[in-house]
Amino acid sequence: MFRLGLIGNPVSQSKSPDIHHKLLQEYNIIGHYQLIHTEVEDLGKNIEWLKDEGFTGFNVTVPYKEKVIEHLHYLEDSARVMGSVNTVKIDQGKLIGYNTDGKGYLKSLLTLSPNFLENAETKSILLLGAGGAAKGIAHQLLQFPFKQVDVANRSIERAQSLVNQLGLSNILTLNEATEELAQYDLVINTTSVGMTPHEDEQVISLNYVKPGTIVSDIVYKPNWTSFLMDAKKRNCQLLFGESMLYYQAVKAFEIWTNPEYNVNQLRG
Known part of the structure; x- marks a missing residue:
């Protein structure tokens, strides 16, 4: 059992x-x-x-x-x-x-957009937030040759720490991120802004996002965050927090139930 x-x-x-x-x-x-x-x-x-x-x-x-x-x-x-x-x-x-956060996120992304990794060198990604979730997602995305993976955060010092550790491309303030949105193919809110009981809050405005951009929110309570409702109005593709939650859980389940994930892998 x-x-x-x-x-x-x-x-x-x-x-x-x-x-x-x-x-x-x-x-x-x-x-x-x-x-x-x-x-x-x-x-x-x-x-x-x-x-x-x-x-x-x-x-x-x-x-x-x-x-x-x-x-x-x-x-x-x-x-x-x-x-x-x-x-x-x-x-x-x-x-x-x-x-399993990063791998779960990547699986959720590819479930929504199976061809997203094709021509990765032409695509730009923006991470909103520089905490643990951003670190996990960025670590996985940086396995691929994207044109740029940028981070915007309220604290520039914390964003700089993420860049120093993982080698992200650029650091933006949240105001700069708002102004520069049109250049990105994927925008990910990795913060808790918009989570219950603060459903009306939104990390940045999406006024300048281009139609067709994938807008992603890792918040899953509520599923329809203000951020994603804003994105829907602007004809973006939507990636919901429940999707990442599910796929990171699937990866954990695989680790627990697959004998290949064992202590001997990590010895020596």
């Missing part, structure tokens, strides 16, 4: 149990996914409990995606580069940290 879970604070509104129980049913796997509300002082204790109870693995959400690393034995490459973990597999008593 696969025992799976989610550590975080808060976790009560998470959609992860619904997604993973459907995946377990779809693949005819016996298992259960549970929510584990965790106070910061209980993080280490709860991780040890998961290991002792024979859990196959668990997801990690805010505010522990970075702090959990000190409790792990190994990190796969993307988690190491990002300094952030959202998926842990327990294998032979060892805890292996992964980050």
Whole structure:
């Protein structure tokens, strides 16, 4: 039996149990996914409990995606580069940290636009925000030869840190991003702006976006954010936050249920 879970604070509104129980049913796997509300002082204790109870693995959400690393034995490459973990597999008593955000985002993008990677060298991408989600998505996008992958953020210093670490192309203020939108083929809101209960907020105006641009929002509550409603009015293609949520969960499920993702991969 696969025992799976989610550590975080808060976790009560998470959609992860619904997604993973459907995946377990779809693949005819016996298992259960549970929510584990965790106070910061209980993080280490709860991780040890998961290991002792024979859990196959668990997801990690805010505010522990970075702090959990000190409790792990190994990190796969993307988690190491990002300094952030959202998926842990327990294998032979060892805890292996992964980050599936970037791969989940790329899969959601290609589900909407299967040919987006074709002629990548002619396409420009703008990331709005410079936090953990931006880092995960940028790390995956930079595996491809896009013309440019730029970042706009309220804090230029934080954006500079992202550029220094990953090698993004340019840094813009949010005002500059608003003015320069017409040059981008994909615009991604990686911030929490527009999330319930602040549904009326929007990270930037889309006044200058060109029709046909893919406008993406990783916020999934609400699914129709103000940002995406604005994009719809301007005849853009829409990529919803629920899509990334689903595909990063699918990638985590694959890690837990596929024996090829094991501790021996990371030894030596």
